[in-house]
Amino acid sequence: MNKLKEKPILIIGGGFSGISAALEITEASSKSVIVVEKNPYIGGRVLQMYKYFPKLCPSFCGFEINLRRIKSGDEGKIKFFVSSEIEEISEIQQKNSGEQETGNNVLSAEGKVSSLPADASSENRGSAAFNANVNGNGINVNVINGNGNGNGYKVKMRQKPQYVNDNCTICGECAKVCPENRLNDFNYNMDKQKAIYITNISAYPSKYTIDAEVCKFDSCKKCESVCRYNAINLNAEEEIFDIEAESIVVASGWKPYDAGKITNLGFGKYKNVITNVMMERLASDNGPTGGKILRPSDGKEVKNVAFVQCAGSRNENHLPYCSAICCLASLKQSIYLREKNPESNSTIFYIDIRTPGRYEKFYNRALSDEKTKFIKGIVANIFEDESSGDLFLEAEDILSGKKIKFRADMVVLAAGMVPNQPAIKTSNFKFDYDANGFLFSQNDNLGIFSAGVAKNPADVYSSVQASTGAALSVLQFSANKRG
Numbered sequence: 001m002n003k004l005k006e007k008p009i010l011i012i013g014g015g016f017s018g019i020s021a022a023l024e025i026t027e028a029s030s031k032s033v034i035v036v037e038k039n040p041y042i043g044g045r046v047l048q049m050y051k052y053f054p055k056l057c058p059s060f061c062g063f064e065i066n067l068r069r070i071k072s073g074d075e076g077k078i079k080f081f082v083s084s085e086i087e088e089i090s091e092i093q094q095k096n097s098g099e100q101e102t103g104n105n106v107l108s109a110e111g112k113v114s115s116l117p118a119d120a121s122s123e124n125r126g127s128a129a130f131n132a133n134v135n136g137n138g139i140n141v142n143v144i145n146g147n148g149n150g151n152g153y154k155v156k157m158r159q160k161p162q163y164v165n166d167n168c169t170i171c172g173e174c175a176k177v178c179p180e181n182r183l184n185d186f187n188y189n190m191d192k193q194k195a196i197y198i199t200n201i202s203a204y205p206s207k208y209t210i211d212a213e214v215c216k217f218d219s220c221k222k223c224e225s226v227c228r229y230n231a232i233n234l235n236a237e238e239e240i241f242d243i244e245a246e247s248i249v250v251a252s253g254w255k256p257y258d259a260g261k262i263t264n265l266g267f268g269k270y271k272n273v274i275t276n277v278m279m280e281r282l283a284s285d286n287g288p289t290g291g292k293i294l295r296p297s298d299g300k301e302v303k304n305v306a307f308v309q310c311a312g313s314r315n316e317n318h319l320p321y322c323s324a325i326c327c328l329a330s331l332k333q334s335i336y337l338r339e340k341n342p343e344s345n346s347t348i349f350y351i352d353i354r355t356p357g358r359y360e361k362f363y364n365r366a367l368s369d370e371k372t373k374f375i376k377g378i379v380a381n382i383f384e385d386e387s388s389g390d391l392f393l394e395a396e397d398i399l400s401g402k403k404i405k406f407r408a409d410m411v412v413l414a415a416g417m418v419p420n421q422p423a424i425k426t427s428n429f430k431f432d433y434d435a436n437g438f439l440f441s442q443n444d445n446l447g448i449f450s451a452g453v454a455k456n457p458a459d460v461y462s463s464v465q466a467s468t469g470a471a472l473s474v475l476q477f478s479a480n481k482r483g
Ligand SMILES: Cc1cc2nc3c(=O)[nH]c(=O)nc-3n(C[C@H](O)[C@H](O)[C@H](O)COP(=O)(O)OP(=O)(O)OC[C@H]3O[C@@H](n4cnc5c(N)ncnc54)[C@H](O)[C@@H]3O)c2cc1C
Pocket: 012, 013, 014, 015, 016, 017, 018, 036, 037, 038, 039, 042, 043, 044, 045, 046, 049, 051, 052, 053, 054, 084, 085, 086, 251, 252, 253, 254, 255, 276, 277, 280, 325, 329, 332, 415, 416, 417, 420, 421, 422, 423, 451, 452, 453, 454, 458, 459, 460, 461, 463
């Protein structure tokens, strides 16, 4: 009798939530997962944090625990495709007679087996497991109306050219000779890096990557000639993969709200008005200032920082919802500031401070610091004093009933989280986003689940809980499908 092989589970997004869902699924079952991540590294936004609340441990700490879990799991059960995005998903209508499901059906559109990503098991590279569906046998794909028949999904994925391969030892010799620069998006464009670069110290896969938008390729080739490990192939090409998946977990996370849209608060106009995500990078040892909290206009150590809560959040003109973490993020950043610059003062302008459950302790910690002040009131406007670069915040202090004009040398806007909505063509069903772009798991009967901030604004702890929930739903869906 043929052994029934299962289709893998597709996970969109390799942030904390996607990784957690992948681990929970594979540790609790015999299933395999494919994680598709658009960045050249996994780990998501948490890696851009300096530390994370409530324990204030370094951001790579929890990530490294997860990496250890990945490495100690069964080889090949979790496959990561970085620098990759899903282009199209359609539901499989029916299986042909014989009903033998195919295994890891990963093949290129040209019908040629594509190479596997960096961390795929070596025994599986180009092996029969990935060759199972080369001729398209056994699968009859039709467009249907999302009726949740349980036959799974056919997925088309593109992976950007992998110019640097797994031979890379991250020695950095290539970047030394590279003549071209790019804006460092990991640092929210606050500094530059070479066209061949490594995104962060925890980058996994652990290798350099090339920004094709700025690289001069054949007219340069300096990196290729200096690399002693044969790790660079400037002729690498994009690959297209067809995948079959049993069910899907959307864990595509968030992006910061565009603070430039809140015109009265001066972001994009005044250099010393920054956002909370930028503050994380300024505080980070591997950030643009080497971990010193210096203000952007003149590089002076900041002494008097104002945090503006709900910058755009809970506002019908911007984000109508509470992003759930911004109060905690500002309390955390105020603690960074006070630790790094002990002479500094921190002032937090708030509507209400939201620190649910055990996070109240964190609030109390900030409250007990005499150099951290709280002013209840919405900041109406921010202006710059051109000569000094300082900023004036106009607000009403609700508790005293007075209008105030507050002078700060830097302002941090606590901008909210906006869910990412992967631009995927779905011809026969649709992702059921709510009015704000979050994807609740209403599609349970379709085998489509969501996790982390793709589902709702959340901290890491709640994101991981949601991922465990999504993993359980995946396994329940699979069990129900089998009857
Ligand atoms: C300023 C600030 C500070 C914070 N500090 C803390 C803290 O101290 N402690 C805490 O618990 N929480 C904190 N948070 C919240 C925390 O960042 C989130 O809870 C966490 O990032 C959620 O992880 P996620 O995996 O759901 O999303 P993400 O971290 O956003 O990961 C999603 C992943 O999906 C990828 N992706 C997106 N679209 C696609 C696509 N189309 N195809 C493939 N991949 C895609 C992304 O590249 C990313 O890697 C903070 C948030 C902010 C704004």
